[in-house]
Amino acid sequence: MTEGFETLAIHAGQEPDSLTGAVVPPIYAVSTYKQDGVGGLRGGYEYSRSANPTRTALESCLAALEGGVRGLAFASGLAAEDTLLRTVCRPGDHVIIPDDAYGGTYRLFAKVLERWGLVYDPVPLGDAAAVRAAMRPETKVIWVETPTNPLLGIADIERLASIAHDGGALLVVDNTFASPYLQQPLALGADVVVHSTTKYVGGHSDVIGGALVARDVALGEELTYHQNAMGAVAGPFDAWLTLRGVKTLGVRMDRHCDNAERVVDLLLSHPKVIEVFYPGIERHPGHEVAAKQMKRFGGMVSFRVAGGEQAAVDVCDRARLFTLGESLGGVESLIEHPGRMTHASAAGSPLEVPADLVRLSVGIETVGDLLDDLSQALG
DSSP states (O other): OOOOHHHHHHHTTOOOOTTTOOSSOOOOOOSBOOOSSTTOOBTTBSBTTTOOHHHHHHHHHHHHHHTOSEEEEESSHHHHHHHHHHHHOOTTOEEEEETTOOHHHHHIIIIIIHHHTOEEEEEOTTOHHHHHHHOOTTEEEEEEESSOTTTOOOOOHHHHHHHHHHTTOEEEEEOTTTHHHHBOGGGGTOSEEEEOTTTTTTOSSSOOOEEEEESSHHHHHHHHHHHHHHOOBOOHHHHHHHHHHHTTHHHHHHHHHHHHHHHHHHHHHOTTEEEEEOTTSTTSTTHHHHHHHBSSOOSEEEEEETTHHHHHHHHHHHOSSSEEOSOOOSSSOEEEOTTTTTTGGGTTSTTOOOTTEEEEEOOSSOHHHHHHHHHHHHO
16 A cells, blocks of 8 residues: 555554564664664664664654665754765765755865866756766766755756666765655655754754665665764654654645745745746746645745845845744744855855845744735845
């Protein structure tokens, strides 16, 4: 029997506890496990860096939601990214990244992995011809964000999977902005999905985490080996919090999308807004692709304001219900200035964002209150 998304979110990997019948997986706050004789592992557990039952529940659930064979939970999204890249790449290899990638991802490539010998090129991933032209014999990964952070660019996952595989490379999709509820990259040909589970998956701004989900058994086993060898795993309480958030992902995403669409309508008609970035807008260059591969268009909205950088900063400072802060995907609405905040590390690089850009993470509050706050912030 095929189970729906919301059913999987509540039940996958989360059978009632065999001892007590508890319907919520326990927090196994334990480092080591009694073995049934030398080398005799009870349930496969020996040491919680290698595996922990609470983490296993989360990993199983995430794999089910993304339609993969193996899920892995990490201490942060960047820990997941680093583990993946050092698993599938070697010094001298080449990676194609988005030309407006998340600032932390860019920093990982530019300031950490480049010193290790990994070569990368920023490419507009919405342009399949440009991606194909950027491929090299040593290209091992096409790294995709769709939608991108913060300009909400859209890449055609199915087409990029074909380009990657024709060149002997993997397609990796950061699915953080969409969440598995809105988008299923593995079903479209991706090899690995990456998440900052801090964001929509956790959904409550109370836990840091990351995840990988692999489509292939052999790659999943290799990632599992490196997860243990490198050690940046999710702790049991963090895994439990994230799993709690997952249960309501579907209903939360519906409200995020509802509210974002109303916010976009306001921004499109406001005289002080000069450009709005949201894939649900029909004139958005990636709208048709997004409509094809996404269930809805998400809760992230970016826009540019008249008056330049200071005007954008002033909008952020005047907001009250929209909390000035980094991160995204929580139930509360956030506002930020990417150029000075989340994407400051990209300043002066090909990934530098417009100085007059404001990014919103639209929460699930009463939408009229959000519209009132945004109207007064815009002035």
